[in-house]
Amino acid sequence: MKNRSNIDYPTVAERRRKLGLPPEEPSAAPKPSASIVEEKKSALPVRPATKAEHMRECLRSLKQNHKDDDAKVKRAFQTLLTYIGNVARNPDEEKFRKIRLNNQTFQDRVGSVKGVEFLELCGFEKVEGEEFLFLSRNKVDMQVLNSAGSELNSAINNPFFGVL
Template identity: 65%
Template structure:
C-alpha cells in the first residue's frame, strides 16, 4: 500500500493527474516506466468510475513486485515522462495545424464557390440586359420606320392634293368650301406659314403629351374657327374673339401655341389686347385652307408631332 501511494505521488509529480495515475496503476502496470508507457498509449482515454473502481489491494500487490526498480530509475523515468509530454504537445500542435489547414481549405473553397456563383449571376444579368436592349432597339426601329412611312405617305398625299386643288381632306360635316383656284404650287409665303403652323401644333401636342385629349380639343376648336371664317368671311362674329371668354380660354387661350396659331392665320390683337380680330381685307382663303389642312392632320394622324421635341 505504501509503495503504491509512493508511485501515485511520483506520477502526479511528473505532471499526470491523480485520476490518470490511478488508472495507469490500476491497469496492471508494476513499474513507473510501464505506467508511463501505458499512459502514452491511452492519453486520449476517458477516465471513468469503472476504470478507477479497482480494489486497492490489487493495486498494491501488482505494484510491490518491482517497486524497488522505480526508485533506482527515477531520473530515467522523469526524462521519459518529459519526453512523452513533449510528444503529446507536439502531436496536439500538429493536429491543430492540420485542422487549421483543413479549415483554411474549406474557407477557400467556400469563397471560390461564392465568387463563381456571383460571376454566374452577373453574367446572366448582363445577357438579359443586352437581350432586352436589343429588343428595345428593334422595337424602336420598327416604330420609327412606321412613323417615317406614315409621314412619307402623308407627304405624297399632300403633294397630290396640292397639285390639284388646295382644299382640306375633311369629313362631309367639317369640309371647308372650295374657294381657291387650282394652283401648281404654294406661294412662298404660304409655304413658310404652313411650316410655322405645323411646328406650332406640334409644340402644343408635345406640351400635352401626357393628356392628349387637351391637345385634341384645342385642335378641334381651332378647326371650327377656321371653318366658320372660310364659310362666312363677311361675318365679323367669326373673325373676332374675346380673349377672356371662358370657353375660349379653357380650350385654346390657355395655350400660348393656340394664340400663336390664330395669329399665323392673320388674327391680330386689338382694343388693348382684349380681342383677336381677323380683318375682312386680310382674310386669305389659301392660308386658311392650309391652316385647316394642318389641323385636320393633327386631329387624324396618330403620328403627328411624334418626331418633334
Template identity: 60%
Template sequence: MIFFSFPFFSNLGDRFFLLPKLVSRICFQIAVNIDIDSPQPIQTMEEMQIKEQELRNQARKEKEDEEKRLEREREKERIRAGKEIHEAKRIAEDNERKRYLASRKAEKEEEKRAREKVRQKLEADKNERRRMLGLPSVSHTATKLSSPSTHDKKNYVSVASVSKVEQLRECLRSLKRSHKDDDARVKRAFQTLLVYVGNVAQNPDKEKFRKIRIGNPLFQSRVGRLRGGIEFLELCGFERIEEDKFLFLPRDKVDLAVLNSAGLEIKSAMSNPFFGLLSHA
C-alpha cells in the same frame, strides 16, 4: 351433501301417528366444500413504477410511429403538390410567352399599317397643299414691266406660303408636345381651332366669326392657355385689338389659302397618331 335424520319410534302405529310431526322436524345437514384460491402476491411500488414506465414508453413509441407515418404522407403530398404547381407554372409561362409573341407581332403589323396610313395621308395632304397654294390668274395688262415674271412670282409666293404652312405646323407641334400626356385636351384644342378657321373660311364677310374675346373662359380653357394656340390664330391673320381683349381678323386680310392650309394642317395633326412626337422640340 344433505343428510336426513329421523327419531326412533317403538312401533309402526306411532310412526303413522307422528308422521306430520316428523316432517316438521326434519333436520338438514349440509356439507359445503369451499375452495379458496391462494391470494396473488402484492406488487411492490418499484414494480408498479416499472410497469407504468413500460406502458408510457410503449404509448410514446406508438405515437412516434404514427407521427412518422403522417409526416411521410405529408411529404408525399408536398412533393405531389409541388410537381403540380411547377407544371402549372410552366404551362402559364408558355401561354404568356405565346401571348406576348402574338401581341408583339400584332403590334408590329398595326404599327406598319399606321405608318403606311400616315404616309399616304401626308402624301395626300402634300398634294392638296400644292394644289391650293397656286397663284390666282393675273391679267397681263395690269402687269408692270418692272414686276417679276409670272413664273418667278409663282415661285416666290409658293416659298412664302410653304414657310407659313411650316409655321402653322410648328404651332400645332408645340401644342401637342406641351400637353402630350393629355390627349383629350389636345384633341379639343385642335377641334376648336378648326372651328374658328372653318367659320372664317366659309363666312369671310361675317364679323362675328372674325372676332374672338380673349378673356372668354371657354376660349381660355380650350385654346388661350395652351402653348401655341393664340400664335396659330395670329398666323392665320388674327390680330390683338383693344388692349389685347380681342383677336380680330380684318376682312381685307382674310387669306383663304392660308385658312385652308391651316385647316388641312389641323386635320392632318388630328389623324396622325405620331404627330408632334417624332420631331424634336
C-alpha cells in the same frame, strides 16, 4: 485589264472644238481648288419656311408641350378648326373674325394651351387693348385658311403627328 493610258479620250481642245467653243488658253482658266468647290456646296440657298410649315411647327409644339393630356390638345385643335372653318365659310361675318380672349370657353379650350399663336399665323391680330383677336376682312386669305384647316386636320387625325 486595260491600262487607262491606252484608252483614247478626247482632249479638252477637241471637246471644245466639237462644241463650237473657242480654244481655251491654259493660263486664263485656273482650275478651282477643292476647298472652293466645297465652299460652293455649303453656300446653297436656304429655302424660307412656308406659312404652312410654321403652322405645323406651332401645332407640333402645342402637342409636345401638353403631351400628358391628349384629350385637351385634340379639343384645342378641334376648336381652332371650328374658328378657321367658320371664317373660311363666312368671311364677311365679323362675329366669326372676332374672338374675345377672356371668354371662358376660349380660355379652357385654346388659351390654356397657348393656341393664340396659331390664330395669329392665320392672320388674327390682338386689338382693343389685347382683349380681342380680330381678323380684318381685307386680311382674310383663303389659301392661308385652307392650309390651316389642312394642318389642323392632319394634327387631329394623324396618330403620329408631333411624335418626332
